[in-house]
Amino acid sequence: MGFSAAVRAISRPGIVSGKRFLSVSAAVFSVESSSPTTLSPSGRLQQTLAGSVERRGKALHSGKVSTVKLLPEIAGAGRLFEFRSRFLPASIDFAQESPLCTTLFKDGFRIRTVEHLLSALEAMGVDNCRIQIESEDPVDSEVEVPVFDGSATEWVNAIQAAGINLALNHVGESVEKMAIHVNEPVHVSRKDSFLAAFPSPETRITYGIDFPQVPSIGCQWFSWKFLDDSSYTKHIAPSRTFCLYEEVERMRDAGLIKGGSMENAIVCSAELGWMNPPLRFVDEPCRHKILDLIGDLALLAEGGNCGLPVAHIVAFKGGHALHADLARRLTSGILQNP
Numbered sequence: 001m002g003f004s005a006a007v008r009a010i011s012r013p014g015i016v017s018g019k020r021f022l023s024v025s026a027a028v029f030s031v032e033s034s035s036p037t038t039l040s041p042s043g044r045l046q047q048t049l050a051g052s053v054e055r056r057g058k059a060l061h062s063g064k065v066s067t068v069k070l071l072p073e074i075a076g077a078g079r080l081f082e083f084r085s086r087f088l089p090a091s092i093d094f095a096q097e098s099p100l101c102t103t104l105f106k107d108g109f110r111i112r113t114v115e116h117l118l119s120a121l122e123a124m125g126v127d128n129c130r131i132q133i134e135s136e137d138p139v140d141s142e143v144e145v146p147v148f149d150g151s152a153t154e155w156v157n158a159i160q161a162a163g164i165n166l167a168l169n170h171v172g173e174s175v176e177k178m179a180i181h182v183n184e185p186v187h188v189s190r191k192d193s194f195l196a197a198f199p200s201p202e203t204r205i206t207y208g209i210d211f212p213q214v215p216s217i218g219c220q221w222f223s224w225k226f227l228d229d230s231s232y233t234k235h236i237a238p239s240r241t242f243c244l245y246e247e248v249e250r251m252r253d254a255g256l257i258k259g260g261s262m263e264n265a266i267v268c269s270a271e272l273g274w275m276n277p278p279l280r281f282v283d284e285p286c287r288h289k290i291l292d293l294i295g296d297l298a299l300l301a302e303g304g305n306c307g308l309p310v311a312h313i314v315a316f317k318g319g320h321a322l323h324a325d326l327a328r329r330l331t332s333g334i335l336q337n338p
Contacts, residue, residue: 037186037309039334042179046075046304048128050163055154057146060113060241060265061101063258065136066143068117070158073128075167075175078303079121081111082132083143090118090131092299092327100256102296102320112144115320118307119295120155123232127177127304128167150240150264152291156233167304177304180330182311188325193317195326200312202226207289208316214244216273220286226308236294238280239287245269289318296323300331 049072056067073080079090081104088094088106096105101113111133121129135143148154169175187196203226211217224235243257245267251257257265266284267275281287293315294308301307309330315322 036183037330037334038181038183039178039305040181042177042306044177046127046167046175046177047125047164048072048075048167049126049159050165053158053162055146055158057148057154058259059144060147060150060259061256062112062144064144066146067134068145069132070162071130071132072165073130073167075128075169076304077128077130078301079118079127079129079131079298081114082130083109083111083134084141089302090114090299091302092324092331095299095324095327097321097324099254100251100320102324108141110142112142113147114145115292115295116147116152117145117155117295118298119291120152120159120237122294122298122301122307123226123236124156124159124229125164126159127301147241147259147264150266151288152237156237175304177306179306180300180309180334182309182330186326186329188322188329190322190325193319193322195313195315195318195322197309197311197313197326197330200310203308203310204312205290205293206312206314207286207293207318209286209289210317214268214270216268217285220283222283222286222290224287224290236287236291239284239291240264240266240280241288242266242268242285245272245275289315292320293318293323296320297327299324300327
């Protein structure tokens with residue numbers, strides 16, 4: 001399905017809700033120049049964890065066990081990883097393109113598969129957090145966040161166990177967090193995949209996937225509006241990562257999914273259908289793409305500000321690399337609103 005055809009498809013009644021998007025034509029995608037975005041007050045105060053919490057588990061790609069400890073941070077600190085006594089901000093500036101996950105890289109140290117954890121922190125409103133992570137190998141310069149069951153539920157549970165407090169800065173004051181507002185359509189694309197952000201008074205994500213060779217998945221669309229953390233907890237967080245059974249051997253030959261199993265992913269065969277049912281949602285794969293996108297856009301959150309922009313984001317056949325492309329496009333040339 002081409003770019004314009006996809007736009008027409010998701011404009012059909014009953015597939016995407018929201019009049020703002022239904023009125024958009026494919027012509028908006030002809031804009032070549034970078035559209036302006038504005039960093040404006042969100043009307044919400046920065047938050048952090050009320051206490052620390054620790055989780056330990058196996059990584060999806062390396063298969064190694066790692067331990068993650070989430071700790072409170074002061075307002076303005078943002079979210080940052082601590083590994084081998086080095087700090088790596090959860091920022092798009094340090095995002096490195098890597099297969100099937102989002103990776104942060106700085107000063108020779110690499111932290112892989114950060115998207116599920118960052119997705120939960122962003123959606124649950126943990127704006128400032130220090131993330132200590134340790135590998136089972138004491139000499140590794142690379143570490144991977146545990147995958148658990150392939151969803152963000154374990155991280156949501158950890159955040160709820162720790163609790164959330166108002167974040168105060170170094171002089172004991174609360175700080176309002178800023179949010180990126182999209183003023184004109186912005187888009188990025190690779191081949192027949194695209195992401196677009198449209199002006200909107202609220203944050204909404206509409207995602208489409210298409211696997212014509214796998215009937216049990218097929219073409220799916222899901223639209224989610226950010227209301228509060230409970231909407232994420234109920235509709236997005238439980239969705240698990242998925243893969244195609246016919247591609248498992250190729251991925252393992254490439255050094256990926258060494259820790260993958262039927263316990264941390266839903267697996268679908270083109271011929272046999274789902275290998276480990278039941279699904280948690282009929283459109284669970286599509287919802288998981290939204291989970292990933294939230295985690296990748298969380299890399300826009302610096303200094304305790306919002307990662308998710310105020311916009312209607314529409315995606316079709318996206319992935320981590322394209323998510324990062326949109327994040328970089330949104331953050332370039334931001335206008336400050338005093």
